[in-house]
Amino acid sequence: MSESHQIRDAGMPLSPGLETSSATSSTLTPGLAQRTACLVIALVVTIGYANSLNCGFAQDDVYVVTVNRAIRDLPHIYRAFAQPYWGTGYEELATYRPVVNISLALNYAVHGFHPLGYHFVNLVLHAFNCCLLYGLVYAYTRWSQLALFTALLFAAHPVHVEAVTQVVGRTELLAAGFGFLSWHAYLRIGEGRHWRWLAWAAFAGGMYAKESALTLIGVIGLAELCAGRLRTRQEWQRAALDATGYLVVAASYILIRRLVNGQFGVHGDQTFFHGDPWHTRFLTMAQGMVEYFRLLVFPYRLCAFYDFSFFPKVSTLTPRVAASLLLVAAVIGVGLRAWRRQPLVAFAILMFFVSVSLVSNIVVPTGLLIAERVLYVPSVSICLLGGLGLATLYQQSRGGRYAAVGLCVIILGLMSWRTITRNPDWTDNEAYGRALVRDAPGNPKGWLAMANVHEEAGDLAAAEAALQHAIAIVAHRAAPRTALGQFYLRQGRLAEAEALFRAAIASNPLGWKAYYALANLLARQGRTAEALQWYEAGKRQYVPSAEVLAGTAASFYRGGQYPEACRIYEDALRRDPLLAEAWAGYGLTRLRLHQLDEARMALEQAVALDPSLADAWMNLGSVCGAQGDYHAARRAFAEALKLDSASAEAYANLRLATSLAFSQ
Template sequence: MDYPVLAACLVSLCLYLNTLDADFAYDDSRAIQKNQDLLPETPLVNIFFDDFWGTPLTHSGSHKSYRPLCVLSFRFNYALGKLNPWGYHLGNVLLHAIVTAVFTCLAQKVLKRKFATYVAGLLFAAHPIHTEAVAGIVGRADIGACLFFLLTFLSYMKYVEYRTSAHMASHRWLYVVSVCVFTVASLLTKEQAIAVLGVCATYDVFVFHRVKLQEILQLHIFTMSHFRGLCEGLVLLSTCGISLVATRIYFMGNKPPEFAPSDNPASDSDCMMTRFLTYHFLPTLNIWLLLCPSILSFDWSMESVPLVERLSDYRNVYTVIMYISIAYFAQVILKQLNQTVRNPYLGLKSQMNGNGVHHNVNNGKINPTNCKPRLKRRESASSSENEELVTPSVSAKHSNVLIVSLAIIIFPFIPASNLFFYVGFVIAERILYIPSMGFCLLIAEGAEILYSMCSSPSKRRLVLMAVAVILMLFSAKTVSRNFAWHTEEKLYTSGIKVNPAKAWGNLANVWNEQGRTSDAEEAYRNALRYRGNMADVHYNLGILLQEQKRFHEALESYQRAIHYRPKLSMAHLNLGILTAQFGQNENAAKIYRHCADLDTSGLKDPRLHEATKISCLYNLGRLYTEEERYQEALSVYEEALKRRPSHYAPQSLYNMMGEVYSKMGDLVTAERWYRKALKSKPDHVPAHLTIAKLLQKKKQYEEAEKWFKKASAIDSKDASIDHHYAQFLTETGRHIEAEVRYRLALSKTTPDFELLFNAANAFRQNSRDLDAEDLYRKAVILKPELPSAHMNLGAILHINGKLAEAERSYLSALKLKPDDSMTMANLQKLRNLMANTERKGTP
């Protein structure tokens, strides 16, 4: 039994079991919950033309993250359990356990010692840097890419081994196919994994063939016969890499992604020195996260890592130390490579044993006339090493581990380094999932060196204890960090120290959904104190204020959101709705039209913004309908139908077309549009209600009532259905039933003005005068600018004998509408009554 593999696999499973009951968090919402590509009705082929978030790759707002295999796995999860997060988390945990097992197998091949293999496998299983990738469901892309990365590398190692064997050379093509297939799979899971080709090339050149630097510079690898196999491998890797990168660029529309300045402030800096110093400091910070993952965060954007703007910044010292360390490792590697002795006269294949040393072989046998290696039988407890080997120096053995480890750390990190092209993040912990393998190999080899240097058992126990302590600390941190990923609230709270602006803004959204509106408002304002130009936070604060009826404050928030992001279509839409509520219809119409014509290129969620633009046309049409500008309304709705994207459901537009024709008196055409809305969506409640009203106009009361009842059966919790049904009952003289329906509607929702006003009228008609008075008072509070509200309140107060209050209400109504004859008549009657009452009361 392979105990290191089993141990590492079990540890990885145990450490992440507490993530199975976690909820969706952070990016999971957009990648899974709102991603149309997961739905069974979406054609499967779409995943090959859309990015990771469901946006077409060619769209200017696409993130250009091409990960169809990962999306396919999400789609499989959706087919099994819809949006139950348990299945998605289980998939991540199992995949991480598999990756841990395969990595431990690789560690066995590279490290060649059981103790070192145990350390590498357990360290990888327990490293806290992996929590974002495993506990965050979108991290599956990194885990899956790592799996294919490992399979590609292991396949290439086998290919190289078979390439040098006379008896097995023909079988190498099977592994060539494996290398190509796994490389394609890695690229289709996450782009970063294409770096495995660089690792394979490094292994072939510097570990297997131990090519000297001068041989590369003098192009000997292309001219000397014993490098023929190496050339074959490099051609294979180059062809595969160039083909895949070219295809990838073609699929994303030959355009790089666009990112907001807050995603990566260094790239937005105009100062070349700032960009240079920051870009070279960030790899140092990533290395520190691997060494000491004490502070982790769900997001490192914005000012979470302050820019390095001056040479005097102390952080430059860490950058210098890192590059000195890299230079030292390079010098050690080059020194060992230069010590390699190769017979230049043999056009022979080269085969590497377990320690990176080469046998020159001829027809599968060592040729004693051309090469006279010193053979020595090692007496080792490990049966895998009880064979005749060339005895290398100790440092030569370690240099192979050093080369492989550094290659695994550096090559996969290059795409995220900003050094060659702009990326949309400062630090992303899940990006370190693949590079962490190289880190674990280095630490394991270091532990092995320390262990072998210790002469006494007591010193060896100290080494074992130190390794055990590190593993326990990492495990504890992993478990603790997993709990932070349990809910969005815990996750964002844990990130306040690193990225307060982003954390407070996201935390506010969570609290708002929980109904903790005061906490949410405070959190929004905290976020804006740290970073005042966050358009999303201004917009979300506006929604909160609007829901609290603080309309003027909400209006200001929407205006600020638009100021900081002029293309934010949702802010324009809500601003238009609020402006219309204030009775400023002309301004509202201008806002709707401007929003409908916005250029939303470059925005992250084009589907949402395109749908919002159609919603603006929908609201503009409604505005024209209310103003009885029916032809203009029809023109707007027709425009909306022409511009409607495929993902925007048309039933509401069809229904409103029917409404306009109904108001114009063309009931036949109106009914046709209503039927079209129902055909588009058979359970569309507004269409049921509008058909019922149409039949009511035609005096077909029995048919009309059937449609009201159908609507109520579809959604028994919808208060608007009871409201419209109650209006129908009132108009048909069934006042008692109407009162029952109004009470149902009032119990289901926070009533708006229309519901309060109509219910009060119905109650008054049924002589429920005190109830009517209560509703009229509430209606006046909602719309104090309407004279009819004050007049009706005055009338019910008049009836209820509250004469002084009734007089004040009448006067308020006349102040708003001085020439209203009915109000003046009622006021005169009231004053006559008050005069008569006063005379009767006078002795």
């Protein structure tokens, strides 16, 4: 065994440097067995997140769980590898996370739409990740107290609430979990080649859970450099071979993601820095880095969604930006200065910048400004520094031990209290909206969320007021105007809705939702030529999900424009041939055009995909009856009556079809 793989005597005092080891997390640490340590970690996680089990689905949870049809078909879950994370039609978000959809499909197979199971799995994943982190710190340092303090701080840090309590935060949990597993396997590569393959396979799991797992390559490389494992030519060759496998996995993910989404990055109007030069992103995100520092060091003021109301977009060097740049440079300087004498400190500081790089908006523009959930892995930085301080105090003397344990308990208590009080913000959409309005009154997203809550409760005046307030906050944005226009459309205030849709398009020509909303409105009014014009204009901007296209087709149908409705239904079915509602609408439209064969084919496809569509069964019975196939009509009306036993129409049609069938 080479010197770089020697295991340090656990009884020796350890300096705050990184010590390399090929030992695994299954080894017992001195004085405190890892099993006991993991039980303590699990207890801290349970204390902090037990009340998250009372939460339901809020915001994005609703889409990825209750709307996401991919997770309801576990036998065909492999299809998740051929569609975006949110399903076909959401390529604009440029998200590709099939591993997360597989995990949600397993949840759905066991728990259906009951949120408890989804939140419980997130809690377990977080506890598991904390234990993996404990093993990693111990494997490098052979310092049991440091490993435990670090893992406990990571377990309780309030910045993790968004990742753990919100179901969609599972992307962060799985990416980190697979990444940590890959790192464990990497440390055992010297024991056999199969560990190298396991390391690469686990890394693939992390990449296919979330693209930010790519930064694991840099984090491991940084750890190896700080640990002094890359000194000889042989060690560099080994590292190059390992890195090649990681890079091949990453390249395959990028290629497949591009093939599925049609692009790698986020659609233009979904980014915060669309059209801005790089220096604008750099100067603005210097302020964002300082905000990240605050969230890690003093995580009291938290928010579910960050926008430019927290810090402004800038293109010039303002005093605030200059101060931010100096602070960031100082932190990096401390990390570089500590490289030789305090490699653990150097790693802790520099790994933050490596792990946050992909979501920083500096490398590439993203669909978020800053977000607490993306700090899940980068927060290891502050937890490692905090753990180092506590572990150093613990080793000073017997009094130091008591002081370290007492201080740790106080910190964990404060962190857990903040976590417990934060969890209810994700109880449901109303709790989320109220929390966002409270924490970021200058953010329009909170007011849009509250508008939906008020409308669902029947308080239309409050809903309209919230939408008007959102427009007043960001007069240049298209989304609030589009939302208010859709609200007016639902209320039948067509002239006001049309004016808002046109204003939204004028303020942001890339805001494709306004195009389709305007096409829907014009189609309902019978203004076919204009409606088709705006529909085609919207398609030039972006082709949305099949559900959106089917909704547009339904508007043309309600306006009596059946040929146009057929055409748009066909667009929807090309987008997603498995959307039963689109087949049902297409079949009904063909029926209105007296194209019975095409109508029957479409309706049979609809009920085959979703047998719970009572209206599709009714329409199928009508088509079969018109074709003289009364036995098939009788079966269709019987299925419709099973689904809607109170339907007098279904009962009458069933009697008539039965009579005609037996008279043949």
